[in-house]
Each structure stands twice: as C-alpha cells, then as structure tokens.
Amino acid sequence: MIPTILPTYNRAPLSFVKGEGSWLIEADGRRFLDLGAGIAVNALGHAHPDLVAALTEQAGRLWHTSNLFEIPHQQELADRLVEATFADTVFFTNSGTESCELAVKMARKHFHEAGQPERTGIIAFAGAFHGRSTAAIAAAGSEKMMHGFGPLMPGFTHVPWGNHDALHAAIDDTTAAILIEPVQGEGGIRPLPDQCLKGLRALCDEKGILLILDEVQCGMGRTGRLFAHEWAGVTPDIMMVAKGIGGGFPLGAVLATEPAARSMTAGTHGSTYGGNPLGCAVGCAVMRHIAEPAFLAEVTRKAALVRQRLEGLVATHPDIFSGVRGAGLMLGLECRVPNTDVARAGHAAQIITVPASDNVLRLLPPLNITDAEIAEAMTRLDTAAASLEIA
Numbered sequence: 001m002i003p004t005i006l007p008t009y010n011r012a013p014l015s016f017v018k019g020e021g022s023w024l025i026e027a028d029g030r031r032f033l034d035l036g037a038g039i040a041v042n043a044l045g046h047a048h049p050d051l052v053a054a055l056t057e058q059a060g061r062l063w064h065t066s067n068l069f070e071i072p073h074q075q076e077l078a079d080r081l082v083e084a085t086f087a088d089t090v091f092f093t094n095s096g097t098e099s100c101e102l103a104v105k106m107a108r109k110h111f112h113e114a115g116q117p118e119r120t121g122i123i124a125f126a127g128a129f130h131g132r133s134t135a136a137i138a139a140a141g142s143e144k145m146m147h148g149f150g151p152l153m154p155g156f157t158h159v160p161w162g163n164h165d166a167l168h169a170a171i172d173d174t175t176a177a178i179l180i181e182p183v184q185g186e187g188g189i190r191p192l193p194d195q196c197l198k199g200l201r202a203l204c205d206e207k208g209i210l211l212i213l214d215e216v217q218c219g220m221g222r223t224g225r226l227f228a229h230e231w232a233g234v235t236p237d238i239m240m241v242a243k244g245i246g247g248g249f250p251l252g253a254v255l256a257t258e259p260a261a262r263s264m265t266a267g268t269h270g271s272t273y274g275g276n277p278l279g280c281a282v283g284c285a286v287m288r289h290i291a292e293p294a295f296l297a298e299v300t301r302k303a304a305l306v307r308q309r310l311e312g313l314v315a316t317h318p319d320i321f322s323g324v325r326g327a328g329l330m331l332g333l334e335c336r337v338p339n340t341d342v343a344r345a346g347h348a349a350q351i352i353t354v355p356a357s358d359n360v361l362r363l364l365p366p367l368n369i370t371d372a373e374i375a376e377a378m379t380r381l382d383t384a385a386a387s388l389e390i391a
C-alpha cells in the first residue's frame with residue numbers, strides 16, 4: 001500500500017523536534033550537529049532569536065494580504081537587495097523552482113518585446129539543478145529527473161560543464177540566455193572558476209544574450225560574499241535566489257537589471273504567496289545579518305578553517321575520502337565509498353551531511369557555526385570515517 005506521504009524521498013530514520021543554532025535535537029534528547037542546514041536553507045542556524053522575533057512579531061500582526069496590496073516588508077527587502085547587488089528590481093517567490101520559472105519567462109519576454117521573438121532558447125549545463133517543475137527539469141536535462149515526465153518545456157539545450165567549444169557551438173540566433181550555477185550544488189559542489197564566469201559574461205555581451213545565474217544554493221553569503229558571482233567581478237542580467245534568503249521560511253526571489261526586466265509589466269507574472277508579509281519579515285532579518293561585511297568576512301575565515309581541517313580528514317582516511325572541493329561554506333568531500341554510506345555513518349556519529357551527485361558528501365553548515373562546533377564536527381566526521389574503515 002502506498003504510504004500516506006507520497007514516497008518520493010528515501011528518508012533517514014531520524015526525527016527532530018527542536019533546533020538550536022547548529023544543533024538538531026531528537027525527542028529523546030540526542031543532539032546532532034547539523035552540517036546540512038536543511039540543504040543550505042538555515043543560513044543562520046535553527047531558532048535564531050532575531051528570526052524568531054521577526055516571524056512571531058509579524059505573525060501577531062498580519063499574515064497575508066496578497067500582492068494586490070503594498071507589503072512594507074517586501075518593499076524593504078527589495079530595497080535592501082537592490083542596494084546590495086547588481087539588481088534594479090526584485091520579484092519574490094516561494095522557492096527556487098518558482099524563481100527558475102520566472103527567470104526563463106523574463107528572458108523570453110525580454111527578447112519578444114525587443115523584436116527578436118525567435119530568441120527563446122536557454123543553454124544550460126550537464127549536472128545542473130534548477131528545481132522540479134517541468135521547465136526546471138528540462139533546464140537541468142538530467143535523464144533521472146526527466147524520465148517519464150514528458151513532454152517537457154522545449155527550448156533547452158545542454159552542454160558539458162567546462163566545455164568551451166560545446167558552449168560556443170550551442171549558441172545560435174534562437175538563443176536567449178545562458179543559465180548556470182556559479183557553484184553547482186546537487187551536481188556535486190563544482191565551483192565555476194572566476195575566469196569562466198568572466199568569459200561567460202563576455203560571451204553573452206558579444207552575442208547579445210542574457211546571463212542567468214542560479215544562486216539558489218550558493219548565494220546569500222554561502223561562499224563568503226553575499227552572492228557567489230561577486231568573486232568573479234562580473235554581474236548577471238537575471239539571478240535566481242531562494243534557500244538561505246528565508247533562513248528556513250519558504251522564500252525565493254528573482255533579481256534582475258532594468259533592461260532585462262523591463263518587459264515584465266503589470267499582469268505578466270504573479271504569485272499568491274510570493275513576498276508575503278511573514279516571509280519578507282524573516283527575509284529582512286536574514287539580510288540584516290548576512291549582508292554585513294563583518295559577517296561575510298567571518299564566513300570566509302571559518303571556510304578556510306573547515307577546508308584545512310577537511311584536508312586533514314582526507315589525509316587521515318584515504319580509503320574513505322579522496323579530496324575536498326567547493327567554495328566558502330559550500331564544501332564537498334569526495335568519497336571513495338558510497339557517499340550515502342558516509343552520510344549514514346555520520347548519523348550514527350550524530351552529525352548531519354547531505355549527499356550530492358558525483359559521490360560527493362556536501363557540508364553546508366549554518367553560516368554562523370562556531371569554531372568550537374567546527375572542531376566538534378571534524379571529530380564526528382572522523383568517527384564516522386573510522387567506523388567505515390572497520391566495517
């Protein structure tokens with residue numbers, strides 16, 4: 001008999017009833033160090049007092065009005081994001097998938113209104129992940145995600161990650177945009193070298209097409225900059241955001257330049273919940289922390305510490321791990337044994353990690369994890385690896 005919850009997940013047999021900073025706690029009091037952060041969502045850890053205050057204060061006042069009316073916290077959050085980034089304008093969504101939908105619509109509409117309606121094609125990359133809608137799975141092009149769900153939205157082509165010639169060959173008169181994650185998340189924590197992102201920007205300018213960045217996982221401070229593309233010193237035309245921006249409240253956004261977004265006039269897009277008062281109250285509180293230069297500098301400092309400790313872990317357990325990859329606090333341990341086995345051994349050692357493709361184990365801790373917690377995490381990862389060596 002089918003379970004009462006549609007069984008699309010292989011869930012771990014763990015059930016948490018409480019969160020405190022970098023810790024998740026089971027009903028029996030067992031404490032797990034959380035290096036998954038709800039898949040890079042709980043950027044400020046669990047139950048951060050400022051986020052709890054922002055949410056509960058708003059909850060006591062007003063939950064929802066729809067976008068038929070002005071929403072002060074939505075305006076504040078949009079203004080903050082515009083001030084802190086390349087963007088001129090923001091649309092709020094509830095998830096990364098919805099941000100993907102709008103990014104694609106915006107790119108197509110842009111060229112339609114620009115008198116080039118034939119430009120509808122989006123070029124994406126092997127190993128990408130952009131969400132689970134029929135457009136987002138078509139964008140990612142993974143057989144595993146697409147199988148049986150056709151017909152999918154047409155107009156997406158895929159080129160191998162890092163293949164310059166294939167990318168050039170894929171661009172033609174029907175291309176509207178290039179869509180890429182500055183650091184692939186689900187695909188196995190693969191950072192795009194700064195030089196490549198610069199090259200993509202130049203290529204888009206040369207061809208007159210748009211650059212769409214998916215910063216759903218790598219954005220919001222994860223790499224030590226507010227957004228990962230800032231390291232390369234170039235900016236996109238359109239950017240998808242979600243995950244960390246709500247700190248655990250479902251919130252996403254599409255940020256865009258005025259030229260890219262101009263065609264999105266009244267009635268062309270909408271969302272019942274997107275940018276709702278609860279989400280934006282929390283989003284403002286998240287931004288107040290993460291956009292602070294001192295906070296981002298701490299992310300970079302701690303990232304170097306974690307990375308150094310992970311290199312040591314790899315050296316100590318060469319039969320379990322083969323290397324470390326990633327950027328900032330978006331790190332991947334390359335595994336020699338199935339990454340799911342390592343994740344399970346981690347559960348026994350009371351530490352949470354997240355498997356990704358390419359047999360990589362993702363470490364996506366809360367960005368405000370402490371040095372002591374980092375040290376504890378390394379001890380627990382060491383215990384987990386040692387348990388697999390004995391087995």
Ligand SMILES: *Cc1c(COP(=O)(O)O)cnc(C)c1O
Pocket residue numbers: 094095096097098129130131132181185186214215216217218242243
């Ligand atoms: C998680 C993710 C998405 C999809 O976000 P949802 O909120 O699950 O819809 C899209 N792109 C990237 C890079 C992601 O990591």
